[in-house]
Every structure is written in structure tokens, then in C-alpha cells.
Amino acid sequence: MIADDNLLIRDGLASLLRDADIDVVAQTASADDLLLKISSYEPDVAIIDIRMPPTHTDEGLRAAEEIRRRYPKVGILILSQYVEVGIATRLLSESAAGIGYLLKDRVTNLEDFTAAIRRVAEGGSALDPKVVSQLLTKGRGAADPLNSLTPREHEVLTLVAEGRSNKWIGERLVITERAVQKHVTSIFMKLDLPQSDDDHRRILAVLAYLRA
């Protein structure tokens, strides 16, 4: 299900997704209509633009919150022309399960984009690398435990924060899943975070740490 007030984007996205064997059950240009269609289609994922009529401010976000409240099983992938840490915080304030927040440009990397959709559909998370890098590069004191991470651990942390699974990270960095788990355990030790096997609980812990 796609909600975006720009016809070009909506149509282009639908064509791309169909090519990638993802069913697009419905499209809409407004937040109100989106809620209506969600109730009748109950899709696995709703892809939502933040700015929609009438005020073109945060209609999409508010619709997402409403969907989360009424249909917790529907995954939500927010697409936007820009990404802001503040919006990510608002979006993930309660849970990261089945929630994604990506730049619209990511659409053109089809493989990665569909992977994010599938992850969100399965209850995982997808956070745009730009948000993560904004969080990682934010000014901190010299005593920051982040400085004690090895470059490899840094890489792993970034990918964890984006919501990737150990398996995906292993494939990406060309290491075994067990090696990834080892890195994660080490990172969580260094940052003094509670261990968790759950991907989206893990991302919340990391985000909470990075925002602090």
C-alpha cells in the first residue's frame, strides 16, 4: 500500500515494486484515504510520504501513529525527501518493531529498498543510514565510550542501528554470523547496554544510547 500525493512517485514506486514481486494492493494521495484503505486491505506494509495534503507538513507521520495504534500488525515505512533525527525519535518513541524511516532516494537502490520493505513487513526495522550517521557524528566528549570501539565494531554498530540482522551484516561485511554476534556483544559491553537478541529491541537500545 502506497500513500504519496505525487502521482509520479506513486506510479513509479508501484511499477518498481511489482517488478520486485511485491504486491501493491492500493495507492492513495491523502492521509484520510490512507486510514480508510488500511482498514479494508490490512496490508503487510504501508509506505507513507510525510508531507501530504491538506497542510503538507506532517500528515503522513500522524497517519502512521494512528495506524500503529489501530492496526499494530501493519508495518510502516515512512519515506521522505529529508531525514531528521527528531522525526526518527518521534517515530520510534515506543517501539521499533515493524517501522522504517528512509530517504525517498533509497527507492532507486531497488534491492536494498525491497529488503527494507520485507524487513519491516516481518516486524523488523529500517532506519536510514543518514539518520544513523547524524547520530554517530554528533559532538560528544572525549571520554565517550564510542571512541573505544574498533573500526569494525563501529561498522557493525552503524548497521545494527539501521536495523539490519546479524545474518545480513555478516554477508555485507563478509564475516560469519557468529563473528557479527561477537562484535555486537563487545559493543554492548563497551557501551554498557543491556544485551538482547531481538533486532528491534537492540536498535532501540542503540538509538537511545546514541541520542543521549
Add this chain to the structure above:
Amino acid sequence: MGAGYAVRLRLRVIAASSTPARQRLLLAALWVATVAAQWGALQPMLARGHPQPSVLLYHVVGASFAACGILAWRRRPESLVGPLMVVTGYLFYARLLLSRLDSSFVQTSAIVFGNLWLISFGALLVAFPGGRRWSRSRAWSVLGLCVLVEAGFTALWLVFVPAPGNLLFVSANSAVADELNRGISVIRFVAAIAVAVVLARRWRAATAPVRRACAPAAAGALTLLFLGGLVLEDAFHEAQSPFLVWPTLVGLLLVPVVFLVGVWRAWVARAAIGELLVDLGSMDGRSLQSVLANALRDPTLTLAYWLPDFGSYADSDGQPVELPTASVTRLVDTVEQDGERIAAIVYDASLADERKLVEAVIAAAGIALKNERLAAELRARVGELRASRARVVGAGDEERRRLERNLHDGAQQRLVALGMQLRLLESRIRTDPAAAEALVATAASELAVSVDELRELARGIHPAVLDHGLTVALESLAARSTVSTAVSVDLLERLPEVVEVAAYFVASEALANVAKYAQATSVTINVSRGATGALVEVADDGVGGADDAAGSGLRGLADRVEALGGQLRINSPLGSGTTISAVIPCES
């Protein structure tokens, strides 16, 4: 008419004599008359020896009114209060003195008109302190009616009363005479209540300073009520209880004194002008308004300064104020100096009788008033500058928001869509060349539209065409205009860049307005160099009726021009086209 007429005649003479010397002479004559009348009233009684105290007091009432009246008259020649008190005093004497004359006619007249002092006493109460609430004709008709009723009833009563020297006597009938006597007493009592009611209603509507000034009238009304009660008791029970007699007598004696004090206090306020001059010398941060309020003893006094450039009144902080209209409770005077409007002063109606004092105070405050007006004007300008600066910043923010919105909804979306189309193309180019071809065609036209949009946006940020000179820029502006536009630029050399940019935006915004509202068929743009700077004029032949308050576009334009020290004028009579002209000062 007897004494009453004579007094009124004399009054008119005095009113006509405007020079202080003649007035002093006449007041002196009044003094002599008063002393003579008082002596005449008391002499027989004293000759008989051991008069009753109440009777003695009764015979001094007239002197109290006349003496206090003369003093009040001298203090406030322009007020009715003094003359009315003098008239009341003389009318009071009239009966006492005239009835002693050995003439039936005079004696009869003395009885018929003997109680007219009550009417002038009532008039005094109603007229104090401001008076002049009634028109002259209304006041005279009410007075006339009162005199007619009072004198008529008394004359009718005399018809049935056998008395020596009663010229009106026809037949003795004590029953009818008593009834008439009771009737006139009831009428007098009702009249006293009416006066009290008029004063009470005025009191309720009055502001605090007016109430303070009304106190003497209130004391008078109370006395009048006691007197009315006394008259009633006399008519119905043929008795005079001491608890009515004494308050009435004391009241009648003291009321003139209280009135005099009221007048005196206002007069003492005149001494405030001296105080005011001292205050004006050392204001110590106090506002001129509070100094004047203090001088005139009216804390509600407000000053509004006239700002000719703004065409409005403002307080000392330069905030625009709306002048109230003059009413029963508030008076409004404009202050002029050398024929130029300076300010307006709004003050309490209790000062109505003190206009001369108000004038004197304003005259004394003359230079300070002018200075304060300058300060107010300066503050108004600063306020306007601040507002215009805020508008400029706001307009900048709004413009950036508009650019962001345009980029977001336009080029940015198109480029993302274009990216997606390229991806689709990637996947189809081998399998479905026909679809791929169509995709390339749409992508190319999308790209062209995006490029166009970006160019328009860039022009909105800064018209790059200005690099080629104002003439070229204006001509390309004219070429894009939907209304036929002629450009004429009469400049020997290029204007400074900021002036060129401002001139360009004046023309561009004016053309945008023409396209939106004017329904014009042609527009001319003229740019020339005047003595004060560059002159940009955009004139159309449309429907007119434009003003800078309606569209923020013109307001923003005015701000832009004013920020450069220039001026934007909009001349847009309904039905006769619109001319927007900007003068932008430029050096060199």
C-alpha cells in the same frame, strides 16, 4: 415684575460689560445693594428688639446667597453659578423688602413673585458645576413654566384671601384658599424631588472628578428637600417642626458657602499654572500628560499628539490612539500652535466651566507639548521601522519557505521519480524495448520540466539577467508578462546594484499584480533618474482600486523600497488604472 425684572436687567448689563474695570464697578454696586438690602431686612426686626434666632437666621439667607454669589462671580466671571446665586439672594430679599412699601400694587406683586427665589435656587443646583447641559431655549422654557405655575397659583390663591392691600382679592373663601395653598405646596415639593432626581441620575452617570465637583449641588438638593417638606407640613398641618426648620435654615445659609468653596477650589487650581511651570522645568521622567493631569486635578486627562506624517493621533509612546468623541462625561479640545495642529487633550466634563484654565495650562505647556510631540513622532517612526524590519525578516522567511516548498514538491520529486524510471528502464531495456523507449521519452520531458522549474526558482532568488543591466532585465520581464508591456529606461549610467535589484522587483511585483487583479490591456514601465534618486513607475490601464493593505505583495515592496530610504506610492483610483511609483535614493 418688580425686583426680579430689575435684577435680570442689571444682569444683562453686567454680562454685556466685558472689561474688567466696568465689571469691578458693577460688582461693587452689587455689594452696596446687598449691604443696603440686608440692613433694610434686619432693621425693623432689630428695632423691635429680641428677635427669635430662627427668624433672624431666615433674614440672613439672602445675604449669604448674594455675598457668596458676588465672590463667586468675581472668581469665575464666565460661569453661571455666581449670577444665579446673586439672583437667588436678591429674589429672597425682594419679598421681605417690597412688602413694606406702602403700595397695594407693589405688595401684591411681592406676594405673587415672592417665592421665585426657589426657582432660581433650583436652577443653580441643576446648572452647577458645568451647567449648559440644556439648550438656551429649553432652559428658558422650563424656567418660564416654573415661574408661570408658581406665580399663577399664588395669584389664584390671593383671589380668595382677604388681606389689606391685596389687589387680587375677589371673595373670601378660606376652604378654596387652603386647597390652593396645599396644591402649590405639593407642586413645590414635587419640583424639589424632581431636582433631586435629576442630580441623582447625573451623579450615577458621573465620573469621580465630576462627583466631587457635584458635592455642593448635592448639599443644595438636600436642603431643597427639607424646605419642600417644611412647606408641605405648613400647608397640611399648619405647623413647622424644629427638625425641619433648623436643617432648612442651616442648609440655606451654608449652601451658598459650599458653592463658593467649590468655585474657589477650581479657582485655586489656577494657581496650579505657577506650579505647572515649575513642574515643566523638572519633569524627572514624569510624562507631560501626568503633569497636566496634576495641574488640572483630573487624573483621567489624556494627551494625544498629532502626527501629520502618519495622519493620526498617537500617545507619548508613539502608539496610534483613536480620539473619543466629546460626550457628557468627556471633553475633547484640539491644541494648535501657529495654526498647526499639535495635539488633542481629552479631559473630564467637570472642567467644562474651566475651559479658560485648560487653555492657560496648555499655553503654559506649549514648548513641552511640542517637544513631546516630536518624541512621540520619533517613537512612532521607530515603531514603524521595527515593524517594517520584522516584516522584511518575515518576508525573507516566507520566501525561503516558498522556495523550499517549490523545490520539495517540484524538482526534487521529479528527480526521484526520474531515478525510479531509470531503474525501471534498467530492468526493461533488454526485455521490453518498446516500453523502455516510452520510459526514456517521459524521463526526458520530466527532466526538461525540472530544469525549467529550477531556472524559475533561481530567478526568484536573484534575477541573474540583471547582470546584463536593468534595461535587459526589464525587457525580459516585459516579454514574459501576460499583458502587453512597454519598457522605457532613461539612464545615462548604470544604477548601484541594490537600486537595480529593488527597481527590478518593483517592476516584477507590479507586473504580477497587474496580471492578477488589474484586468489591464497595456502596461508601461518607466525608469529615470531624478534629483532625489531613481524613479521607477509602472502604470496600467486596468480597473484600479489597489492598496498596500490588501495584498502583502505591495506592502513587502514598500518595505523593500523604504529599507533603501525610498518611498513607494500607489495611485489607484477605481476604474482609472493603477500607477505604482517608487523613488529610490542613490548616491553618485
